[in-house]
Amino acid sequence: MDTVTYPDEKVVDFIGKNVVPLKLPYDSKPMADDYMIKWTPTLITLNGGGKEHHRTVGFLSPEELIPSVLLGIGKVYFDRESITEALTYFEKIVREYPKSDSTAEVLYLKGVSEYKNTHDAKPLKLAYELLQAGYPSSVWTKRAYPYRLL
Amino acid sequence: MAREKYLAGMIHWEADLENALARAASDGKTVLLFFHNTD
Numbered sequence: 001m002d003t004v005t006y007p008d009e010k011v012v013d014f015i016g017k018n019v020v021p022l023k024l025p026y027d028s029k030p031m032a033d034d035y036m037i038k039w040t041p042t043l044i045t046l047n048g049g050g051k052e053h054h055r056t057v058g059f060l061s062p063e064e065l066i067p068s069v070l071l072g073i074g075k076v077y078f079d080r081e082s083i084t085e086a087l088t089y090f091e092k093i094v095r096e097y098p099k100s101d102s103t104a105e106v107l108y109l110k111g112v113s114e115y116k117n118t119h120d121a122k123p124l125k126l127a128y129e130l131l132q133a134g135y136p137s138s139v140w141t142k143r144a145y146p147y148r149l150l
Numbered sequence: 151m152a153r154e155k156y157l158a159g160m161i162h163w164e165a166d167l168e169n170a171l172a173r174a175a176s177d178g179k180t181v182l183l184f185f186h187n188t189d
Contacts, residue, residue: 024186072180
């Protein structure tokens with residue numbers, strides 16, 4: 001990632017504007033133990049209190065890193081029940097990175113977020129239909145399977 | 151000018167977790183923690 005992803009101009013710009021980045025060797029103590037690092041590269045999104053909300057293990061291209069980090073930020077808001085803010089990140093990913101590997105999870109969480117905001121089950125069913133149409137083999141499509149009945 | 155352009159094209163990593171969390175809290179951002187191989 002040091003030779004391909006991090007030097008990418010869009011990644012540099014995105015990281016600078018959206019997150020506080022910290023790079024550590026895989027054996028840094030005590031963080032490697034605290035965050036149970038077993039392989040590299042591992043990227044973790046933390047809230048301001050140091051709590052983990054999203055993790056990826058393995059190489060991410062520039063095209064995949066940005067939506068993955070956006071998903072991580074969205075999950076920080078989702079986990080603290082700041083649903084409107086979470087939705088702005090989920091909608092941005094769907095709009096700007098529709099083909100990314102993160103998008104199926106985003107569609108699932110977007111449906112859940114809209115349900116939490118409205119208590120209307122239609123977004124859950126729509127999430128399943130979008131997942132089934134665009135990501136039929138995704139684990140997120142399987143997890144949304146019961147929503148087809150709503 | 152060349153040095154400024156070079157530095158502008160790099161990610162500015164924080165020095166340690168304490169600094170990163172403090173900056174995240176003050177800027178209202180999240181921390182992206184990247185563990186890498188040292189080879």
